Amino acid sequence: MRQISTVSLGRHGRTLLHMITAPGKFFESRRDQLIPAAAGTFLLISATLFTALSLAFQRSRMPLVTGAILLGNALGMVMILSFISYLVMVLSMGRKTSYGRIFSIFAYASGTSLMAAWIPHLLVVSEPWRWVLIGIGLTKGCGIRWMGSIWIIICSVTIMTILFRSVLPLVQA
8 A cells, every 4th residue: 555645834835836936847747746645635735725815814704604615615626627627638539647647737736826816806817827737737747738738628617617607597596
């Protein structure tokens, strides 16, 4: 049984810095070492910091509920989007890589962008930045060509938008 190393805040900071300064090198150097457990831990730390910082700068009558929603969204969206992207890849290109590697790319990219997303009005920058990081990760970390990465991203965003628009009337009712 493989031993899974824990990610400390120091390691989280170094990973975050590497993702910001050289995401292509980050994914390329870890091409065969994209382990979902380490990426998931990085995402969990980022999501927890995102939630705490978001709550500190917004007024909420129910901070525990708001915090649970923010944390659940930050973690859940990565799982949903990585699964949709994996399905798009398999259905349109064949199985180029494992789901674990796709999840790891989404976790590192999302965890990095979450560190800016808590700042009001910066979501407009952090969300596209996340997709750029995902595109770099798919290309450098999975060996998928740029056009294939762009195809996966466009299809995933389209499918997610359709799903949200389909569910929104049910939630508002």
